[in-house]
Amino acid sequence: MMIETTTPSTSSRRRDRRRFPRILVAWRCLLIAFIGAGLTYTWIDSHPVTVKHMQQLTPTPGFMPVVGDVHDPEDSDPDITVEQPLVPGFQFQHGGFQLSGRVIDVQSRQPVLSAIVWIDMPVQKGRPTSIALHVVTDALGNYQFVHLATGIYTVVASRYYNAGDGRYYSERLFSPVVLSGNRSGLVLPLRSIPAPGKRFVATGQAKNLILVDLRGFYANSLLDDALLVNETSNLRAFLQHADVLESVWHPYGWRPLDQYALLTGSYPQWATYDTWPNPVPWGEPDAIDTRFWFTGGRNAHLFGQESIFDVAKGYGMQTGVVAGADYILSDATTRNVDLLQRSSTFAANRWLAQMEDAVLSGMQQPNGFLLYSELAPLAPQDMSSSPDAQGDEYQRALVLADQTFGQFIDWLQQQGVLQNVLIALTTSQAQANHTDSDNFYGMGTVGQGTSKQTLLALSGPVGCAGTVDDTAYASFVIAPMVMHALGLPAPAEARITAPRGCL
Amino acid sequence: MKIVSGTCLIVVFLGFAIFLNSCGPRSQAQQDPRLKWFHILSSRIIILDNQAEVDGTLQNTGSERYPFDVTIDATFYDKAGNVVGQAGGVAEDVFPGTTCAFVLMGQVDSLHYSHMQLTPVSLQERRIEKNLPTPPPVSP
Numbered sequence: 015m016m017i018e019t020t021t022p023s024t025s026s027r028r029r030d031r032r033r034f035p036r037i038l039v040a041w042r043c044l045l046i047a048f049i050g051a052g053l054t055y056t057w058i059d060s061h062p063v064t065v066k067h068m069q070q071l072t073p074t075p076g077f078m079p080v081v082g083d084v085h086d087p088e089d090s091d092p093d094i095t096v097e098q099p100l101v102p103g104f105q106f107q108h109g110g111f112q113l114s115g116r117v118i119d120v121q122s123r124q125p126v127l128s129a130i131v132w133i134d135m136p137v138q139k140g141r142p143t144s145i146a147l148h149v150v151t152d153a154l155g156n157y158q159f160v161h162l163a164t165g166i167y168t169v170v171a172s173r174y175y176n177a178g179d180g181r182y183y184s185e186r187l188f189s190p191v192v193l194s195g196n197r198s199g200l201v202l203p204l205r206s207i208p209a210p211g212k213r214f215v216a217t218g219q220a221k222n223l224i225l226v227d228l229r230g231f232y233a234n235s236l237l238d239d240a241l242l243v244n245e246t247s248n249l250r251a252f253l254q255h256a257d258v259l260e261s262v263w264h265p266y267g268w269r270p271l272d273q274y275a276l277l278t279g280s281y282p283q284w285a286t287y288d289t290w291p292n293p294v295p296w297g298e299p300d301a302i303d304t305r306f307w308f309t310g311g312r313n314a315h316l317f318g319q320e321s322i323f324d325v326a327k328g329y330g331m332q333t334g335v336v337a338g339a340d341y342i343l344s345d346a347t348t349r350n351v352d353l354l355q356r357s358s359t360f361a362a363n364r365w366l367a368q369m370e371d372a373v374l375s376g377m378q379q380p381n382g383f384l385l386y387s388e389l390a391p392l393a394p395q396d397m398s399s400s401p402d403a404q405g406d407e408y409q410r411a412l413v414l415a416d417q418t419f420g421q422f423i424d425w426l427q428q429q430g431v432l433q434n435v436l437i438a439l440t441t442s443q444a445q446a447n448h449t450d451s452d453n454f455y456g457m458g459t460v461g462q463g464t465s466k467q468t469l470l471a472l473s474g475p476v477g478c479a480g481t482v483d484d485t486a487y488a489s490f491v492i493a494p495m496v497m498h499a500l501g502l503p504a505p506a507e508a509r510i511t512a513p514r515g516c517l
Numbered sequence: 518m519k520i521v522s523g524t525c526l527i528v529v530f531l532g533f534a535i536f537l538n539s540c541g542p543r544s545q546a547q548q549d550p551r552l553k554w555f556h557i558l559s560s561r562i563i564i565l566d567n568q569a570e571v572d573g574t575l576q577n578t579g580s581e582r583y584p585f586d587v588t589i590d591a592t593f594y595d596k597a598g599n600v601v602g603q604a605g606g607v608a609e610d611v612f613p614g615t616t617c618a619f620v621l622m623g624q625v626d627s628l629h630y631s632h633m634q635l636t637p638v639s640l641q642e643r644r645i646e647k648n649l650p651t652p653p654p655v656s657p
Binding site for chain 2: 152153348358367
């Protein structure tokens with residue numbers, strides 16, 4: 015028997031030789047695994063499995079109209095489509111009927127794309143209405159409402175977007191539609207109005223507009239109150255060189271509604287009860303449905319009237335808003351607004367900076383600019399402060415508003431832009447908060463209450479400075495007047511025309 | 518032997534690199550070509566202090582029968598072209614031929630904001646609805 019003897023070093027080398035193939039195999043396996051995994055993932059990634067989930071048909075339960083659907087936003091109702099209060103009370107989650115058709119141009123008979131169509135229940139005095147339901151037409155002008163309850167519907171359509179064809183379509187209220195089953199083919203013809211995207215500014219005409227809304231203050235504080243002369247020196251100096259309508263009356267005395275009237279010259283009469291042209295005095299029951307403004311959310315504020323922003327944008331102007339945090343977000347206050355800047359609290363320096371930036375930017379625009387601003391240093395919690403309380407919040411805020419306005423006018427003068435700018439000053443929401451300070455200056459000449467009184471002062475390159483018109487006007491007059499002064503048409507649904515005046 | 522083992526190591530690292538690369542994020546070159554079907558028709562910015570909300574409408578000009586969830590990014594600039602904020606959001610279930618509203622939320626330096634740029638960036642399904650067909654994922 016031969017015994018093999020080896021030295022330790024020789025034995026180790028042999029062991030390494032035996033191990034090396036094993037390590038190599040392991041490395042190769044690992045390599046193959048990595049490469050394989052990488053290639054497989056790459057292949058799968060480049061050849062996705064196109065699993066197409068086809069529409070699943072869900073069984074449709076029987077159509078069961080629920081009593082109170084139209085007026086029960088607070089109740090839990092399983093038939094309502096989405097969470098309240100954004101749901102129209104007449105739409106169901108399943109079942110119901112369809113209403114469909116087309117929107118066309120009344121002259122060319124061509125389909126109108128991107129038009130908005132609303133349906134709603136007819137308005138009744140003293141009863142809260144449902145929130146309207148709206149859809150947008152497709153490229154062929156088609157629209158469709160689904161899951162509707164039986165009933166009579168108000169149908170409205172308009173389009174205040176320029177879809178590239180240089181035109182808008184003004185709002186049209188159609189005859190009520192009776193729905194007792196599926197209905198299709200309802201054609202809604204709309205009339206076009208020009209939105210050419212550019213404008214011609216006549217010699218001496220204002221190219222730009224700055225509309226300042228002095229919010230929370232009485233017009234009388236600027237016009238008649240001898241005790242507030244020192245607090246309003248800049249504002250009164252402006253009024254002395256402006257054309258002033260000093261007896262303008264808000265229809266409602268509450269800002270969300272009045273601001274809508276200010277910016278559109280109108281009001282969604284089809285959507286809510288409306289006392290105009292016979293408004294009731296401030297503080298008395300008016301049966302006006304204010305649900306939209308309280309609880310409706312963004313969708314509820316789609317009404318379809320043309321605003322001064324729509325008009326301005328339709329003629330190529332730059333549009334902007336500088337406002338407080340509680341500026342109502344509706345289609346009239348945001349649509350066709352290039353830049354809306356809101357601030358939670360009023361700060362004079364920031365307000366001035368925002369206004370100056372907007373003006374400097376707007377001056378670069380070939381078609382001019384329209385800038386609407388709330389000048390509102392009186393905080394909501396101080397709205398009950400009395401105008402005659404020496405040094406109280408009302409007076410302090412009025413002084414701040416006066417100084418800020420004066421600084422802004424001075425800056426405009428320094429910039430040399432006043433010859434191109436029409437400045438409009440108005441007031442709103444004068445302590446309309448049901449406190450002892452409401453109607454502080456009495457009921458006024460028309461008996462509506464001085465909380466509803468405002469003014470319109472216009473100062474521009476052309477006009478008759480220092481004129482005062484004491485004729486009583488509804489504040490619906492403001493939008494047509496400022497547009498007229500710019501040489502532009504009034505908002506399409508404005509209720510009254512601009513009076514013949516100096517501008 | 519050293520040469521063999523060194524070569525093996527290099528090959529292993531190469532394989533590992535291929536693997537990692539295949540698992541990595543999609544490159545810009547692989548952007549969904551269907552994004553070109555989507556056109557932003559209108560947009561407006563609403564600022565509250567430094568919060569920015571962009572409201573707008575988007576149109577699907579494509580013909581595929583699926584509704585798409587379109588992710589949109591907004592970038593805000595100052596006068597000099599510097600970025601002063603961003604916002605993002607999704608227009609959900611935009612069917613072919615239809616126009617859909619969207620809301621983007623973000624932050625902006627409101628005192629320096631000048632203009633914005635909106636870009637559809639993804640068609641990835643954000644919320645799968647039970648009763649709507651789901652479009653296939655993007656093919657490069």
